[in-house]
Amino acid sequence: MMNRVNRLLLIAVTAVSLFGCATQQKIVDPRTMTFPALRFEIPKSERLQLANGMVVYLLEDHELPLVSMTAYINSGSIYEPAEKAGLAGLTGAVMRSGGTKDTPPEKLDAELEFMASSIETSIGADMGNASLSCLKKNLEPTLALFADVIMNPAFREERVTLAKNQTLEALRRQNDDAKGVAGRELRKALYANHPLGRYPTIDSVKNITRDDMAAFHKRYFHPNSAILAVAGDFDKKDIISRLEMAFAGWKKEPVDYPPVAQPRQEIKPEVLLAKKEINQSVIRMGHLGIDKSNPDLYAIRVMDYILGGGFTSRLTTEIRSNQGLAYNVSGYFDVGRRFTGTFLAETETKSETTAKAITLMRDIIAGMTRAAVTDQELKQAKDSIINSFIFGFARTDAVVNQQVRLEYYGYAPGYLENYRDNIARVTKEDVLRVAQKYLHPESMVLMVVGNDENFDQPLATFGPVREIKLENGK
Amino acid sequence: MKAVQRIFLLALCLSLLAPLAWGEGLADKVQEHTLKNGMKLLLVERHTSPTVAAWIRFRVGSVDERSDERGLAHLLEHMLFKGTKTLGTKDYAAEKPLLDKIEETARLLMLEKSKRETADRAMIAQLRQQLDELEKEAGRFVVKEEFAEIYARNGGSGYNAFTSKDGTTYLINMPANKMELWAAIESDRMKHAVLREFYTERDVVMEERRRTYDTEPEGRLWETFLATAFVVHPFGQPTIGWMSDIENLSRTKAEAFLHKYYAPNNAIVAIVGDINPVQTIALVEKYFGDIAPGTPVPPVAVEEPQQAGEKRIEVIADAEPQLIIGFHKPTLPSADDYVFDVIDMLLADGRTSRLYKKLVVEKQLVTDISSFTAPGNRYPNLFNLAATPRAPHTVQEVETAIYEELERLKKEPVTERELLQILNKLEFEESRQMLSNGGLARNLTEYEATAGSWRYLIEHRQKVATVTAADVARVAEKYLVRENRTIGVITKQEVAK
Numbered sequence: 001m002m003n004r005v006n007r008l009l010l011i012a013v014t015a016v017s018l019f020g021c022a023t024q025q026k027i028v029d030p031r032t033m034t035f036p037a038l039r040f041e042i043p044k045s046e047r048l049q050l051a052n053g054m055v056v057y058l059l060e061d062h063e064l065p066l067v068s069m070t071a072y073i074n075s076g077s078i079y080e081p082a083e084k085a086g087l088a089g090l091t092g093a094v095m096r097s098g099g100t101k102d103t104p105p106e107k108l109d110a111e112l113e114f115m116a117s118s119i120e121t122s123i124g125a126d127m128g129n130a131s132l133s134c135l136k137k138n139l140e141p142t143l144a145l146f147a148d149v150i151m152n153p154a155f156r157e158e159r160v161t162l163a164k165n166q167t168l169e170a171l172r173r174q175n176d177d178a179k180g181v182a183g184r185e186l187r188k189a190l191y192a193n194h195p196l197g198r199y200p201t202i203d204s205v206k207n208i209t210r211d212d213m214a215a216f217h218k219r220y221f222h223p224n225s226a227i228l229a230v231a232g233d234f235d236k237k238d239i240i241s242r243l244e245m246a247f248a249g250w251k252k253e254p255v256d257y258p259p260v261a262q263p264r265q266e267i268k269p270e271v272l273l274a275k276k277e278i279n280q281s282v283i284r285m286g287h288l289g290i291d292k293s294n295p296d297l298y299a300i301r302v303m304d305y306i307l308g309g310g311f312t313s314r315l316t317t318e319i320r321s322n323q324g325l326a327y328n329v330s331g332y333f334d335v336g337r338r339f340t341g342t343f344l345a346e347t348e349t350k351s352e353t354t355a356k357a358i359t360l361m362r363d364i365i366a367g368m369t370r371a372a373v374t375d376q377e378l379k380q381a382k383d384s385i386i387n388s389f390i391f392g393f394a395r396t397d398a399v400v401n402q403q404v405r406l407e408y409y410g411y412a413p414g415y416l417e418n419y420r421d422n423i424a425r426v427t428k429e430d431v432l433r434v435a436q437k438y439l440h441p442e443s444m445v446l447m448v449v450g451n452d453e454n455f456d457q458p459l460a461t462f463g464p465v466r467e468i469k470l471e472n473g474k
Numbered sequence: 475m476k477a478v479q480r481i482f483l484l485a486l487c488l489s490l491l492a493p494l495a496w497g498e499g500l501a502d503k504v505q506e507h508t509l510k511n512g513m514k515l516l517l518v519e520r521h522t523s524p525t526v527a528a529w530i531r532f533r534v535g536s537v538d539e540r541s542d543e544r545g546l547a548h549l550l551e552h553m554l555f556k557g558t559k560t561l562g563t564k565d566y567a568a569e570k571p572l573l574d575k576i577e578e579t580a581r582l583l584m585l586e587k588s589k590r591e592t593a594d595r596a597m598i599a600q601l602r603q604q605l606d607e608l609e610k611e612a613g614r615f616v617v618k619e620e621f622a623e624i625y626a627r628n629g630g631s632g633y634n635a636f637t638s639k640d641g642t643t644y645l646i647n648m649p650a651n652k653m654e655l656w657a658a659i660e661s662d663r664m665k666h667a668v669l670r671e672f673y674t675e676r677d678v679v680m681e682e683r684r685r686t687y688d689t690e691p692e693g694r695l696w697e698t699f700l701a702t703a704f705v706v707h708p709f710g711q712p713t714i715g716w717m718s719d720i721e722n723l724s725r726t727k728a729e730a731f732l733h734k735y736y737a738p739n740n741a742i743v744a745i746v747g748d749i750n751p752v753q754t755i756a757l758v759e760k761y762f763g764d765i766a767p768g769t770p771v772p773p774v775a776v777e778e779p780q781q782a783g784e785k786r787i788e789v790i791a792d793a794e795p796q797l798i799i800g801f802h803k804p805t806l807p808s809a810d811d812y813v814f815d816v817i818d819m820l821l822a823d824g825r826t827s828r829l830y831k832k833l834v835v836e837k838q839l840v841t842d843i844s845s846f847t848a849p850g851n852r853y854p855n856l857f858n859l860a861a862t863p864r865a866p867h868t869v870q871e872v873e874t875a876i877y878e879e880l881e882r883l884k885k886e887p888v889t890e891r892e893l894l895q896i897l898n899k900l901e902f903e904e905s906r907q908m909l910s911n912g913g914l915a916r917n918l919t920e921y922e923a924t925a926g927s928w929r930y931l932i933e934h935r936q937k938v939a940t941v942t943a944a945d946v947a948r949v950a951e952k953y954l955v956r957e958n959r960t961i962g963v964i965t966k967q968e969v970a971k
Binding site: 028029031033037043063065097110115133134169172173176177178276280320325326327328350380383386388393394396397 | 524613649682910
């Protein structure tokens with residue numbers, strides 16, 4: 001076949017080798033091209049509530065014979081006790097892998113995979129998820145299993161042990177990857193003494209029992225703490241009655257959430273080093289940032305774009321494109337939803353240019369606070385953010401899930417609708433003001449993983465160094 | 475801009491590869507058009523949102539490099555973001571003499587450095603300084619990242635490119651009203667690319683290599699494993715190149731490679747989304763129609779000789795053990811390729827797969843096991859199994875358990891239900907792959923380039939449906955044997971602290 005293909009290619013090329021110069025095209029300048037207006041309205045999903053109180057968002061799309069659902073359950077590792085760190089994540093995994101009261105795991109797996117349906121569950125820092133994906137023709141049996149997994153997980157002992165063993169192995173491997181180490185240790189430093197900075201250890205995982213998982217599930221998984229996103233090839237009336245039926249046995253119950261404090265706001269600069277014999281240093285730096293209710297959010301988004309977003313940012317232009325010091329470089333505010341988020345800047349560079357790259361990054365970040373951005377930078381950032389907004393709506397399932405997340409995290413009404421206008425209103429003065437208010441280049445926590453013997457300058461140049469000993473599982 | 479080569483990415487890529495197929499509707503939705511200069515267009519009209527995915531795939535990848543060109547296709551992928559005679563520059567006429575001086579200086583520098591111990595150090599230092607100064611001078615004419623800037627302010631999203639063994643792809647998602655901008659930029663790039671800032675970008679690629687391979691034990695395992703499995707065929711050479719390969723790449727070499735191959739007759743373009751196909755064809759004809767064809771990419775003539783016995787390599791690293799096992803296999807259009815798709819899914823696709831049930835759940839020897847075909851598809855490749863052992867179990871125990879399952883394939887006939895489940899999964903996959911414009915554009919260009927036609931997507935499930943239990947046993951008996959395999963492991967470094 002390869003030979004045949006090549007012969008065909010040769011023939012095709014022979015045929016076109018006679019091809020001469022075609023018509024002269026008019027020269028157009030991509031710098032100044034203009035375009036017809038784009039017609040776009042934000043697609044709307046429909047919100048309703050089931051008899052048991054569960055909120056459901058629906059968005060039909062009949063192009064493909066598929067249905068997908070994602071349940072968002074108000075839960076998370078922020079609610080697990082410190083001495084059982086890892087409980088939420090394990091509960092999320094074993095909900096699915098441990099089967100349900102009526103359906104043992106082997107049977108659940110076999111039935112789902114034979115239909116090419118999938119059901120997955122997980123619990124992250126501040127959100128629990130259960131998702132379903134299937135062909136339309138298999139919706140009924142898949143939905144029944146989906147509801148069963150959410151309502152009646154069995155947490156079978158042998159599957160609890162399996163999941164714990166897998167987690168323990170992952171902890172034994174947690175320092176294999178230098179970039180993983182840097183991200184984790186920086187987060188621990190930024191969120192010291194807060195659940196967002198807590199990671200499972202071998203001891204905390206060994207502490208977790210089957211009953212802990214069952215109790216964690218029982219405490220948080222109720223219809224009144226869940227929102228369901230449904231997208232795909234279904235009929236509205238039909239799906240509502242199917243959902244009512246599937247979740248009929250799920251009763252409302254008040255949920256008692258443990259209080260979780262906001263992280264400490266004070267800025268405490270530090271220099272952290274984890275030694276690893278590698279020829280390229282992993283560099284991370286940052287501090288705590290803002291949350292979604294901050295009215296300066298839009299100016300910060302514009303500032304982010306100019307500083308560290310995408311290929312034309314100041315960080316990428318200087319550190320990568322002009323100086324060839326790195327392949328990856330970025331800096332951005334990760335806006336917190338329920339808690340204060342972070343500002344993080346990251347890169348990796350060869351050991352011999354470690355201090356040079358750190359100094360450049362800090363200078364570029366500090367530069368944002370010293371002078372206003374140019375008119376061209378401002379326009380570029382705003383045009384890019386506004387004109388690429390539509391790509392958040394390119395898939396029906398993405399649209400409905402986005403709308404669910406806005407309700408889940410309690411975004412103000414009109415957030416999406418007004419987003420582009422809010423970006424358009426940002427001025428150069430706004431960008432400088434928020435840079436001065438929210439960027440703290442002199443007070444960042446700096447985290448480096450690498451071989452300090454080969455650094456161009458000692459890390460102590462940037463402040464007293466605290467070394468982090470890498471011990472697996474701790 | 476990332477070379478699609480990391481072991482994980484690869485696995486990801488290839489998990490898309492096995493399960494694909496006879497998309498009802500896809501046959502009617504794809505429109506084909508070939509320009510006179512040989513450029514192939516594949517169009518799909520869909521109106522979910524006012525957006526369009528546009529992918530340009532060149533049928534030239536790292537497998538097409540000679541030994542002194544290793545890394546060139548990938549470096550060129552980076553360089554084709556640097557502009558043209560009109561974009562990315564303030565004044566090309568003034569810039570060009572400087573670019574030529576840079577090239578001559580770099581050539582002398584590489585030549586002197588290649589003398590190693592006998593090299594003239596003072597001369598090297600002087601040339602290096604000269605190169606720095608010339609680059610600085612030329613930099614005054616550069617308009618930084620102008621492609622990216624223009625695309626971004628117009629709302630272009632996901633602007634990127636990747637290089638594999640088989641090909642090189644440039645992709646972007648555009649707002650539907652701006653396809654003419656895409657046509658103007660991409661046709662200019664195909665006609666008038668200028669490889670400015672070459673030696674700085676070469677430094678970026680070295681950092682990319684350190685990031686993806688040198689500092690990643692699994693990356694090192696993968697490239698060492700491939701270089702062992704293939705000693706003759708260029709599938710064995712890393713797409714990014716070895717470090718000393720990259721250090722010796724020049725703009726002169728890159729330009730020769732560019733002008734030979736990056737031409738319309740070696741290009742496949744997929745445009746998927748909110749388009750009018752008639753207008754889109756006219757647009758592409760207008761902008762790309764006058765580009766002259768280049769040299770068709772010649773087939774790689776060398777063949778990997780049959781292995782004389784098992785090959786085994788070890789990478790010692792500051793990391794816990796990993797295992798990878800690869801078996802040489804034929805590629806498309808061999809009927810056995812479809813049998814391998816069945817074996818792949820039987821062994822490691824999902825929680826009901828044989829290796830998952832036996833090694834992850836029952837024996838708990840590993841926390842994770844996967845199978846995938848690699849490193850490319852244009853030439854005979856490898857069927858691979860990768861596993862993460864769970865302490866205290868050793869890679870030897872894992873190997874033994876895997877081989878037991880492979881023997882089962884030869885002896886116990888696969889059940890009808892197992893085969894049916896695979897077809898059901900492929901049916902689902904046919905729809906799933908059409909969920910996003912970009913995903914569909916990816917598959918259309920990939921299979922047009924490597925399977926001979928995008929119609930592979932339509933025919934795959936039908937072909938798999940003809941695979942029998944006897945085929946599975948026969949293929950396992952033929953290929954999944956000791957003398958045909960290569961084994962790679964990561965061994966934890968003993969650290970004296």
